Amino acid sequence: MDFGEFREFGHASIEFIINYLSSIRERNVLSNVLPYDVINQLPRQIPEQPEHWRQILEDLENIILPGLTHWQSPYFNAFYPSSTSAGSIIGELLIAGIGVLGFSWICSPACTELEVVVMDWLAKFLNLPEHFLHENEGPGGGVIQGSASEAVLVAVLAAREQAVRRLRLSHPELSESEIRGKLIAYSSDQSNSCIEKAGVLAAMPIKLLPAGADLVLRGDALKQAIEQDVAAGLIPVICIASLGTTGTCAYDDIESLASICEKNQVWLHVDAAYAGGAFALEECSELRRGLDRVDSLNFNLHKFMLVNFDCAAMWLRDANKVIDSFNVDRIYLKHKHEGQTQIPDFRHWQIPLGRRFRALKVWITFRTLGAEGLRAHIRKHITLAKQFEDLVKADERFELIAPRALGLVCFRAKGDNEITSQLLQRLMERKKIYMVKAEHCGQLFLRFAVCGMDPKPSDIDFAWTEIQTQLTSVCAEQQVNARKAGELSELTHHLSGLHVTNETLQR
């Protein structure tokens, strides 16, 4: 493809994206396809001859788009948002266009240095403690990982290696494998699945401690677990707390957890994958309590901050603990400025060697929206969730299962779980809006998350009308079924009476 054709292809693709995003409300959020529908429309081999880009865009429209769930639709109310923005989309395009990798400073100095700058911008925007800033004298700093899962895994692996080194010094009578076999980590039973997975990948069991009835993990539960485990000869390594759990966006009590971790030399990591964006708002300053005492934390820009997936910020109070744990060098990776400046070689802060120039899309997004625009976006999600919460409260057929938290409302139809389950089934069949279910104390509930690039009050009304109408229809169907069941039992009763009479007559 020559540059002339490349230009035409590029312009047509931008048009395609703009048409898709600007008409997204016209599509059902869930697709109609069945398993193999997409596979069956595609050839099983690479085309032998190059094909024209127009044909490829046509196939994208006719084969791929009908098989998509539309994550940027405001009617996508499942999970948490995975938003994007014009600046971020262009940023992603430019990353691919420039095509650099930045695992060490020399590989592309601006790639590393821009990341240092945007991570400090972000830390200041979120009002994080100063020791997380690169510009601070200390060993702290921020890095962009691909996902919250990777950030948690990095924290778990680094905490594990630091604990092994410490124990080898303090207990020379123990072999390394004996130490590794005794390590144990903690989190709440409300934490995201990625935390349990990090334990599996790090070959270190993670105990999921029961959060209280309010779904919050506190220091007393951690203290009890640590005391039991230490008495049984185990070695506590790390506690992963959540600020904004996936189920209900509950906030663990960081202050009380920090007190227990500090006493027991346990690393404290905070997963604020979704809620971290709210640290930027003065009205949410309570959420930041205790962050000055944590060792590391992660926050997904690809959730609340209009940067497209993948982009997960991670901050370390002492990055040397990660660097020491992960530093595996080769002569071809060395460069003359290595170790002479405070500028990091980010390959030591992450799992892969290669790394994308994600800082570019973050930089462009922040500059095109400004801090004011970012704060306005988060506040808009909160306001829209309040609108939805008021609608739930005003209809006596529904109840809230937990207090609304940021852009998430957890609610259910009153009565047994069957009604909520049938309601969700109908909504999924109709494909107009998309929510997922969760469970707490045996009660099934629905999670309504405000999502999309530009959700509006009318989108909330649309979703609520759909939910109300479908509940009315589920209840009507239940009444018909109950009446039919009543009639059937009456008939059976009547027939069994006839049977007895018949038998009696025969005798």
Ligand code: PLP
């Ligand atoms: N932590 C929380 C609280 C989440 O809600 C999620 C996903 O929604 C994750 C972690 C996992 O995020 P990622 O897909 O970036 O690994």
